[in-house]
Amino acid sequence: MPDRSFLDWPFFEPRHREWAEKLDAWCAANLPVDHHDVDAACRELVAMLGRDGWLKPTTIDTANPAPLDVRVLCITRETLARHDGLADFAFAMQGLGTGAISLFGTDTQKEWLAKTRAGKAISAFALSEPRSGSDVANMDMAATKDGDLYVLDGEKTWISNGGIADLYVVFARTGEAPGAKGISAFLVPADTKGLTVAERLEVIAPHPLARLSFECVRVPSSAMIGKPGEGFKIAMSVLDVFRSTVGAAALGFARRALDESLKRVAERKLFGAPLAELQMVQGHLADMALDIDAAALLVYRAAWTKDSGAARVTREAAMAKLFATDSAQEVIDKAVQLHGGDGVRKGHIVESLYREIRALRIYEGASDVQKVVIARQVLADVSK
Numbered sequence: 001m002p003d004r005s006f007l008d009w010p011f012f013e014p015r016h017r018e019w020a021e022k023l024d025a026w027c028a029a030n031l032p033v034d035h036h037d038v039d040a041a042c043r044e045l046v047a048m049l050g051r052d053g054w055l056k057p058t059t060i061d062t063a064n065p066a067p068l069d070v071r072v073l074c075i076t077r078e079t080l081a082r083h084d085g086l087a088d089f090a091f092a093m094q095g096l097g098t099g100a101i102s103l104f105g106t107d108t109q110k111e112w113l114a115k116t117r118a119g120k121a122i123s124a125f126a127l128s129e130p131r132s133g134s135d136v137a138n139m140d141m142a143a144t145k146d147g148d149l150y151v152l153d154g155e156k157t158w159i160s161n162g163g164i165a166d167l168y169v170v171f172a173r174t175g176e177a178p179g180a181k182g183i184s185a186f187l188v189p190a191d192t193k194g195l196t197v198a199e200r201l202e203v204i205a206p207h208p209l210a211r212l213s214f215e216c217v218r219v220p221s222s223a224m225i226g227k228p229g230e231g232f233k234i235a236m237s238v239l240d241v242f243r244s245t246v247g248a249a250a251l252g253f254a255r256r257a258l259d260e261s262l263k264r265v266a267e268r269k270l271f272g273a274p275l276a277e278l279q280m281v282q283g284h285l286a287d288m289a290l291d292i293d294a295a296a297l298l299v300y301r302a303a304w305t306k307d308s309g310a311a312r313v314t315r316e317a318a319m320a321k322l323f324a325t326d327s328a329q330e331v332i333d334k335a336v337q338l339h340g341g342d343g344v345r346k347g348h349i350v351e352s353l354y355r356e357i358r359a360l361r362i363y364e365g366a367s368d369v370q371k372v373v374i375a376r377q378v379l380a381d382v383s384k
């Protein structure tokens, strides 16, 4: 039985505990799905999650508008990741892909949200480019005004759900000012003429991912999300909500690694006794449990702070993402070690966790970038 005691922490309300318990039972009954065809698996997961109501927290509800509940987003990602990394991915992208619309969209743009929450449309967040991943304010993609249209030209890469998405939130340079202040956000339906998948990208933990080409893609001015020049601010506001949830996914992977390790060391007998009786093994287990609790405290502190009305949680979210993803990598590495040869055997759960965790330390701001963000915040605090 996985440790659920963290749900008694004061960060949570009874509704969070109830959601976690129901979702856990749903996951046990429905996951994992067959991953052999990741596109089909993702479509199936989005449809299943939408059908059974689990995508509701990914967007605001236009009928009953309330801020996005970051604690629910984190609990959901943690729980899904513990059962199936691809299910977590399918859930997370419905939120990240529509975050700009939830936070800044017009009523017409928000009509998409009912479809994505129901699992009837798939969304994607298209920010990164070949020359600008970490250095995102340096993007090249242009959106040129032409009467009542904008014409988008350029490339986006590493776009999760690229190739299967129905809508893309795309960031492009509109040129109001140099750098970060000259970028705007656009809602671009996947079937818009001139938008094509230039390349499908394969990674160590497979999920739908693509490089996209935009050649003379014409969208109406009404496709702009927010105001001209606000795109960078919009992207950062979306990441401010969703960055802690990356830490929550890492936490789910780490908890699964510890659960698998606890079973393994109890069952596996070496030198006449269960592996669990060796003190060096106990040392590994203690380190793993400690890292998990520390990560959970940081993740749920960030989520609670945002839910409590903080305008920005840049420092808290950066700490949560950095610590939870880096420490999950260490927890999972220890799990692989404790499993011996089985730990690196293709198809074993800890082998897949070892592949799943790696990209989380790179996307939505690499670990090194999170350190820069934290340092800037603490330096700003002393100069106040």
Ligand SMILES: Cc1cc2nc3c(=O)[nH]c(=O)nc-3n(C[C@H](O)[C@H](O)[C@H](O)COP(=O)(O)OP(=O)(O)OC[C@H]3O[C@@H](n4cnc5c(N)ncnc54)[C@H](O)[C@@H]3O)c2cc1C
Pocket (backbone or CB within 6 Å): 125, 126, 127, 128, 130, 131, 132, 133, 134, 135, 157, 158, 159, 160, 161, 203, 209, 359, 362, 363, 364, 365, 366, 367, 368, 369, 372
């Ligand atoms: C699996 C996966 C899914 C992704 N999904 C999406 C998506 O859906 N949408 C999207 O827009 N993008 C997505 N990305 C892109 C992701 O956000 C970028 O890969 C990330 O921002 C890093 O950019 P880069 O790959 O260009 O690496 P670079 O920017 O070249 O950075 C390389 C490395 O340099 C170091 N570094 C960079 N900046 C600094 C700094 N300031 N200080 C110190 N060290 C630094 C870091 O170690 C970093 O990992 C995804 C990436 C992956 C791998």
